[in-house]
Amino acid sequence: MSEQRKLYVRSFGCQMNVYDAQRMTDTLAREGYVETDSPDDADLVILNTCHIREKAAEKVYSELGRLRKAQEEAGRQQMVAVAGCVAQAEGAEIIKRARAVDLVVGPQSYHKLPELLAEAEARRSGKAGARAKLVETEFPVEDKFDFLAPPTREAIGKRGPTAFVTVQEGCDKFCTFCVVPYTRGAEVSRPLAKILDEVIRLADGGVREITLIGQNVNAYHGLDAAGRPANLAELVRRVAEVPGIARVRYTTSHPRDMDEELIAAHRDMPALMPYLHLPVQSGSNRILAAMNRKHDRELFFEIVARVREARPDIAFSSDFIVGFPGESDEDFADTMDLVGRVGFASAFSFKYSPRPGTPAAGMEGQLPEDVKSARIYALQALLDRQKAAFDEACRGRRFDILLEKPGRFPGQLIGRSPYLQSVVVEAPREAIGTLARVEVREVSTKSLSGDILGGEFFAGRPIGETRFIGQSEKLEA
Ligand code: SAH
Ligand code: SF4
Ligand code: F3S
Secondary structure, eight states, X not given: OOOOEEEEEEEOSSHHHHHHHHHHHHHHHTTTEEEOSOGGGOSXXXXXXXXXXXXXXXXXXXXXXXXXXXXXXXXXXXXEEEEHHHHHHHTHHHHHHOTTOOEEEOGGGGGGHHHHHHHHHHHHTTTTSOOOOEEEOOOOSSOGGGTSOOOOHHHHXXXXXXXXXXXXXXXXXXXXXXXXXXXXXXXXXXXXXXXXXXHHHHHHTTOOEEEEEOTTGGGOOOBOTTSOBOOHHHHHXXXXXXTTOOEEEEEOOOGGGOOHHHHHXXXXXXXXXXXXXXXXXXXXXXXXXXXXXXXXXXXXXXXXXXXXXXXXXXXXXXXXXXXXXXXXXXXXXXXXXXXXXXXXXXXXEEEOOOOTTSGGGGOSOOOOHHHHHHHHHHHHHHHHHHHHHHHHTTTTOEEEEEEEEEOSSTTEXXXXXXXXXXXXXXXXXXXXXXXXXXXXXXXXXXXXEEEEEEETTTTTOOTTSSOOXXXXXXXXX
């Protein structure tokens, strides 16, 4: 191991990037890099970028500008690497636009970071002769997950009782607005056993809740020990069986891949949280077809109804795009109508952003900014009202929360409800990582607060022995 150096990683975009950032940090920890939470004292800065919308992609350049200015002012020597989806999409362009960058590395090559950094360092110091900057955006044949380092126990402990695990990467759906199939490549599922190994390791380090992630997570079809493809329902079941794991979630799903078994898993597995993020994008069949979403609004309603039947206390969240090319007032009214019919506990909504290389960017009927703004304003007002109503309806309800971290004031902890709401309670720090039964007392826009009625820590039982009490079981403390 070489001398200790400091690493600062900043992630933009989705949970896949959060997970990747952890794997990069773990891999570089082996090379002697320790994490710092400020770019100012870092020897190496990694910007882990997102290309999904123009605004997200542009952030990297403003961030790089800021870094360069800070470097100049402080006379600092610092390596800068750009990773993530902008790296994949723009490659050498980044080096042209931002001189501060030493290395551009795409998401499929993170396992090569140690050698790439050594090479970039050599080029920087002129030892390698050539001064050209390094760009690595190939899709290598080997699976990066086989080479990325797992987290140490200490790293797991520091990251808290919830963890993401990437189980599937890439996308074959090719929605006409989306860059993901280009930046992350074709859909690949990790083998079941490797995911379980990772989950066991995390559970051993104190993790209680696993969120299985993938751009198209319910298209998961990783091979099991017998070489047969396992589906997401099977994976969820196996993960829930790992001792110590009390809660399982998965994201992001595509409506087309919500199969019978996965819906049944919501009925049969109390550990599978009753909260489903199911992006629909639009409520207009005309627009859904132009987006190449491969389903109509009727199928979405049908899935929602079936999942609700399987798990009556389930809540939905979703993603929406307004102002897709050709979207008429009527199409938009269909989206508002769909939202009204389904009722969402929370949602993300975006103005359509034309992305280079995607079919929709070249479509006729691109809409002016003021139309997009008016529509997003109306949609978000409706979604905000629904979220407020959902939160309000939680007042007086009792459910298990997973205590995750200290709150703002001494004696407070923050946990998460089954619906991912932040819940503030009074509890000692030692209770972090345990499930507590809580009655919700107060509701505000950002969080809920409640009284603890009981739970693993409070009953004095060790973690792992207490089975998760499904919220629908209406257990009285
Ligand atoms: N795989 C997920 C979404 C990944 S991207 C799915 O199938 O839904 C996350 C969200 O970003 C999308 O759901 C969509 O709402 C939004 N998004 C993607 N491309 C966009 C674009 N060009 N303009 C605006 N929003 C976009
Ligand atoms: Fe993008 Fe569509 Fe794939 Fe989701 S399903 S990642 S929106 S192409
Ligand atoms: Fe962004 Fe790439 Fe995720 S484009 S949303 S970081 S897959």
